[in-house]
Amino acid sequence: MRDEEMNAPATGTGIAAEMLHWYDRNARDLPWRIPPGDAQTPDPYRIWLSEVMLQQTTVAAVKDYFHRFTARWPTVADLAAADDGAVMGEWAGLGYYARARNLLKCARVVTQAHGGQFPDSYDGLLALPGIGPYTAAAISAIAFDQPETVLDGNVERVMARLYDIHTPLPAAKPALRDRAAQLTPAHRPGDYAQAVMDLGATICTPKSPACGICPLREPCAARQAGTANDLPRKTPKNPKPTRHGTIYLAQRTDGAWLLERRPDKGLLGGMLGWPGSDWGENAVQAPPIDADWVTLPAEVRHTFTHFHLVLTVRYAEVPPETVPRQGVFVAAHDFRPSDLPTVMRKAFDLWRGA
Template identity: 70%
Template sequence: MRDVADPSDLLDWYDHNARALPWRVGPRARADGVRPDPYRVWLSEIMLQQTTVAAVKSYYEVFTARWPTVSDLAAARDEDVMAAWAGLGYYARARNLLKCARVVAEEHGGVFPADLDALRALPGVGPYTAAAVGAIAFDLPATVVDGNVERVMSRLHDEHTPLPAAKPILTGYAEALTPDGRTGDYAQAVMDLGATICSPRNPACGLCPWRRACAAWEAGTQAELPKKTPKKRKPTRLGIVYLARRVDGAWLLERRPDRGLLGGMLGWPGSEWGEAPQEAPPIRAEWKEVAGEARHTFTHFHLRLKVMTALVPMERQPDVGDFVEQAEFSPADLPTVMRKAFDLARG
């Protein structure tokens, strides 16, 4: 007969196997009374959306060194935050990061509210992030469900309903297991289990504290789960970007509108992205096409950019964008797709 999953078994495992993460207060420190900083929990959760732990670590360290408190971040210049975020992707998160920091600083005295409804009311904080901050930072009775938790729950219950339709079912399973105490440690324990043991491929079932309670392990179906509805094929869009350099070394850049893809980010002027992009040079010049294409994949489509370059005289003024002096220009401040175009142009 299969065992019943016991949260205390998972917490015992977590106490000895918790990952050391820069934003985490580990179980030993927590048992000694060290409390997580809600600002750092929130910052890490926003950064981790659609991104891996490995990709986030260096960004997190830069942000917390430069803006160690939410009030520091709230006082930062938009362009500085957007530049620091460059390369992490999903740039709406960076805009909402600033909006949220300013609401916390101005309306909550620089202190994150220890209330789930108040957390959900903050800009850019949805149900998942509110639950994660509430549980991890304040030990509120909240159930945290990310991709790791969904995978653990689907296997634990041998649930074959495909995602995303299975989300409410898996959330219900997770809620039923969430204990009354140590909710922050428990939330992180399930995520760690999914990240390290109950992994997408080749799960290490022999090391799992819930193995004997796992219906998929008993049925031998763990490698098949979670089921997912097949994704639609991504379309390909085409575009043109124009890299104009002035004779003194300054580069012509424009800041994209706040709304839309790459919103608020600096980038090269260019055409609309579509099936047949129209030429849209930002300044009169002798444009030369660079061999090759800058290619990038976004969530919903692939992008292929033709890259045009030109050297322009000092006195010529652009129709779009502004020149940024060479000393103030850093390719690292550009979003990844724009940096790819720069790298292609520079050879």
């Protein structure tokens, strides 16, 4: 390499080459990843599953779920054949439950309309349920080594710093996408995509980035300007209101619990939960069944993306013949608290005294 090139790493090809060089020595060992240099071909099913799980979710949180899903459903056809309730139960605790509903929809489309093979193109992937611009680019790049540009929170942060872009998100997104697209190499685009995301996750972190050991420290404009820690800028978020509600834990004398399957649309859609009131300013609703209700001495507090929730929990033991107005009784041996979304499990733990 000529000195001129050595001193001009701010070119697109120079930066991509630097990224790949760094990735070859620093790629994280992840359950869904084929290490750089390995002759194996990625399994599109595993790449797809991991990418959906990783949407707005940390690697640490995903790992165990990924292992359980792939052990129980090794192929997309296996997943397509699964019961809805089994998939929702296995997803419980991971959050953003629309992902699980779309996951199952997608598995069935791929199995029934695509012969069990994922499309290898960005457009083909984008047409599938639960696959948006980021995930379509990620799967086509990582699983099929197509030169698509991934733009996630990591890449946005790396680009904002590398080019010292001060426009706040989400307005800056088109500019950041342009920069990212310019850097995407034709050679090893899958490894490059993972390299940028690894860099954002381990070096170019949101707070206190490790600029000293960053492979892009020389071309990075924000590091030179001293603005790296303040980028990317973001438009401030709205404050979270607090909502209130009441949920009812009814246990039959034979041990069965009164539960309901929540409607597919909306909060915790498709998940199992305790029947109860709506959550609002001052939600009041008749209990789902006539009983001698006891209000637990503590409340459940839980924070969702856009509001805080305070739940009053009431408990009652009811005789076997009682017919509920809401929900269905689930036999004790069929009830697994791990099937519940976290806020519902908190209520159960509160009753149990955990």
